[in-house]
Amino acid sequence: MFARAIYIFLALVAVLLFAYSHFYEAEEFAIYSVAPFILAAIVFILAPQINWWYYEKNPPKTDEDLRKILGARCEFYRNLSEENKAEFERRTTMFMMAKQFTPKVHDEVPEDMKAIIAASAVQLTFHQKEDWLFDEYETFIIYPHPFPTPQHEAWHVSETYAEDGVMLFSAEHLLHGFFEPLRYYQIALHEFAGVFIDKNPEILQTDFGENPWQSFQRISNFSEEKIKAYIGLENVRPEAVGVTLFFTHRTYFAQHLPGAFKELQGVFG
Numbered sequence: 001m002f003a004r005a006i007y008i009f010l011a012l013v014a015v016l017l018f019a020y021s022h023f024y025e026a027e028e029f030a031i032y033s034v035a036p037f038i039l040a041a042i043v044f045i046l047a048p049q050i051n052w053w054y055y056e057k058n059p060p061k062t063d064e065d066l067r068k069i070l071g072a073r074c075e076f077y078r079n080l081s082e083e084n085k086a087e088f089e090r091r092t093t094m095f096m097m098a099k100q101f102t103p104k105v106h107d108e109v110p111e112d113m114k115a116i117i118a119a120s121a122v123q124l125t126f127h128q129k130e131d132w133l134f135d136e137y138e139t140f141i142i143y144p145h146p147f148p149t150p151q152h153e154a155w156h157v158s159e160t161y162a163e164d165g166v167m168l169f170s171a172e173h174l175l176h177g178f179f180e181p182l183r184y185y186q187i188a189l190h191e192f193a194g195v196f197i198d199k200n201p202e203i204l205q206t207d208f209g210e211n212p213w214q215s216f217q218r219i220s221n222f223s224e225e226k227i228k229a230y231i232g233l234e235n236v237r238p239e240a241v242g243v244t245l246f247f248t249h250r251t252y253f254a255q256h257l258p259g260a261f262k263e264l265q266g267v268f269g
Contacts, residue, residue, distance in 0.1 A: 006040075008040075010036040010039050010040035011036070011040040056094075060093055060094075060097070062086075062089040062090070062092075062093055063093070063111070065111070065112070066089065066092065066093070066111075066112075066115050067089060069112060069115055069116075069119075070085075070088070070089065070092070070115075070119060073178060073179055073181075074119055074123070075247070075248075075250060076123045076126075076247055077119070077123075084126075087126075088119075088122060088126060091118075091122045091126070091132065092115060092118045092119050092122050093118075094133075095118035095121055095122060095133060096111075096114045096115065096118045098133060099114075099117075099118075099137075099138060099139070099140060100138055100139045100140070101113075101114050101117070101139075101140050101142065102139060102140070102141045102142070103141075103142050104141060104142065104143045104144070104147070105143070105144050106142075106144065109140075109142050113142060113171060113174060113175070114140075116174055116175070116178045116188060117140055117167075117169070117174070117188050120178070120186070120188035120189045120192055121133075121134050121188075121192045123189070123247055123268070124189070124192050124193065124196045124243075124268065125196070126268070126269065127267070127268060127269050134192065134195060136162070136165050136195070137160075137165045137166065137167055137195065138165050138166075139164070139165060139166045139167075140166070140167050140168075140169065141166060141167070141168045141169070142168075142169055142170075142171050142174070143168065143169070143170050143171065144170070144171050144172065145170055145171075145172055146170050146173070146232055147168065147170065149161075149168065152232075152233060154232055154233065155232055156170075156231055156232030156233050157169070157170040157172075157173040157187055157230065157231055157232055158170065158173070158174075158187040158188070158190065158191050158231060159191075159233075160191045160194060160195060162195075167191050169187060169188065169191075170187070173187055173230075174187060174188055177189075181248035181249075182220075182248070182249070184230075185222055185227055185230050185231070185244070186244055186247070186248050187231065189243075189244045189247055189248065190231070190240050190241065190244045191240075193239075193240040193243035193244050194237055194240040196243070197237070197239050197240060197243065200267070202267075203239060203243065203264075203267065204239055206239070206242065206260050206263050206264060207257075207259055207260055207263070208238065208239075208242045208257060208260050209257060209260075212238040212241075212242060213238060215242075215256060215257055216238070216241055216242065216245055218252075218256050219245050219249050219252045219253050219256050219257065220245050220248075220249050220252065222241075222245075224236075227241060242260065242264075243264065243268075246260075246261065246264045246268070247268075
């Protein structure tokens with residue numbers, strides 16, 4: 001990355017100056033080596049901010065595999081203009097660069113899994129010119145399968161822990177929901193939807209019908225019991241489910257809840 005190239009260069013200059021002073025007994029060069037060494041340390045500490053500044057002005061090239069995944073599996077992306085598709089790709093790539101993805105059990109989080117999380121977040125904030133990064137959440141922990149946590153002892157597939165700015169996901173369910181959203185519930189969208197609603201409480205006024213869970217079942221065939229069993233938790237916010245289904249089941253959503261669809265369309269596009 002950009003910052004890494006800078007601090008490696010500065011560190012190399014410091015080493016060369018120090019080596020020159022040692023071999024040629026030119027002590028003044030040893031003093032000169034201090035400045036680039038200090039600068040290298042500063043750049044190392046500020047690397048995330050420096051990289052972000054650089055890539056905002058010089059957007060990184062979108063990975064072709066990412067473009068293929070979005071085109072094949074993300075309906076929101078497919079419905080965008082070419083110009084907006086390019087912006088969606090840029091934001092997804094920038095999101096992946098800005099966040100920390102921590103694997104449990106495996107050595108590293110695959111790029112396609114990072115892309116799924118990033119694209120899910122970007123869909124919700126794509127209409128916003130600023131504050132689209134979910135800045136409160138820096139770390140995404142990926143388990144291979146359902147997991148328990150100190151907050152929820154039951155085995156579950158996703159969780160948002162606001163106190164530490166962390167989201168946790170089961171990789172198995174994350175992939176299922178993204179690649180087959182009509183068969184499996186999209187847990188990444190669900191967790192980001194909950195956070196988005198907290199920041200935009202007007203969504204709580206959306207009319208999902210007299211019995212929202214029955215409306216959601218007509219739209220998706222996902223009953224209240226099925227969604228709660230799938231996630232593994234009893235406390236599932238219906239509003240977050242409604243927003244999730246707005247993205248994953250748009251056609252059926254518009255048919256069964258036209259009023260709510262219009263309201264959410266005004267928020268998300």
